[in-house]
Amino acid sequence: MTALSGMASLVLLAITWNRLMDALDAILTRRTVPPAKMGPPGPDAVELRRILAAGAAAPDHGLLRPFRFLVVQDEGRARLGELFAACVRRAALDVSPQEIEKQRTAPLRAPVIVIVVAKVEQDHPKIPAIEQIAAAAAAAQNMLLAAHALGFAAKWATGRQAYDEGVKAGLGLGPADRIIGFLYLGSYAAEHRAAPRGGIEDIVQAWPPAMEG
Numbered sequence: 001m002t003a004l005s006g007m008a009s010l011v012l013l014a015i016t017w018n019r020l021m022d023a024l025d026a027i028l029t030r031r032t033v034p035p036a037k038m039g040p041p042g043p044d045a046v047e048l049r050r051i052l053a054a055g056a057a058a059p060d061h062g063l064l065r066p067f068r069f070l071v072v073q074d075e076g077r078a079r080l081g082e083l084f085a086a087c088v089r090r091a092a093l094d095v096s097p098q099e100i101e102k103q104r105t106a107p108l109r110a111p112v113i114v115i116v117v118a119k120v121e122q123d124h125p126k127i128p129a130i131e132q133i134a135a136a137a138a139a140a141q142n143m144l145l146a147a148h149a150l151g152f153a154a155k156w157a158t159g160r161q162a163y164d165e166g167v168k169a170g171l172g173l174g175p176a177d178r179i180i181g182f183l184y185l186g187s188y189a190a191e192h193r194a195a196p197r198g199g200i201e202d203i204v205q206a207w208p209p210a211m212e213g
């Protein structure tokens with residue numbers, strides 16, 4: 001190895017290491033921010049493209065690309081609010097006018113909403129539905145992380161609306177499509193104290209477990 005190529009390798013190693021740390025920082029510092037604590041601006045066109053590209057970079061068994069991202073902004077948010085309001089009206093006859101109004105205005109609190117949809121091919125010969133849904137969930141998490149890395153607040157939410165056939169039809173989705181989540185994206189507008197996270201002790205164990213006695 002020449003002195004020059006040795007130096008180039010060192011520089012490359014330093015850059016790679018630095019990127020690795022950035023990714024870990026983003027993963028470990030990301031916290032959910034409720035849309036009520038968000039405000040404008042949302043990601044601009046270039047930032048949004050990077051966020052969506054991060055979603056499309058999710059691991060995907062069989063390269064089926066079993067996910068779609070519906071980008072809702074501007075007037076589209078009011079249309080989404082109408083679908084949410086209709087959803088709670090359908091769910092309960094005695095729903096209060098306040099609840100209907102809350103649902104109608106819910107999407108207006110975030111400048112951008114990305115709806116992550118799993119396009120599930122039920123009878124795929126090799127890739128079961130759960131893996132296609134897992135790929136779409138990985139896409140959602142990639143987008144949350146990308147938004148966080150770009151300095152935006154974000155929340156992944158589902159609720160009754162995600163499982164409502166009327167909402168799905170209103171979004172142009174078919175019966176086999178699954179809404180994985182509504183990703184609310186915006187700027188930090190108010191302080192939010194995230195709930196403490198548990199450690200890893202309760203969820204990690206060696207396998208096989210140590211033999212007793």
Ligand SMILES: Cc1cc2nc3c(=O)[nH]c(=O)nc-3n(C[C@H](O)[C@H](O)[C@H](O)COP(=O)(O)O)c2cc1C
Binds near residue numbers: 157158159180197
């Ligand atoms: C599939 C999925 C659906 C979720 N739906 C909701 C929801 O409808 N409402 C809610 O408050 N949190 C929901 N969450 C949880 C929050 O997005 C958040 O991850 C959780 O409160 C933990 O906070 P953290 O992200 O700061 O660790 C959902 C998370 C996932 C993975």
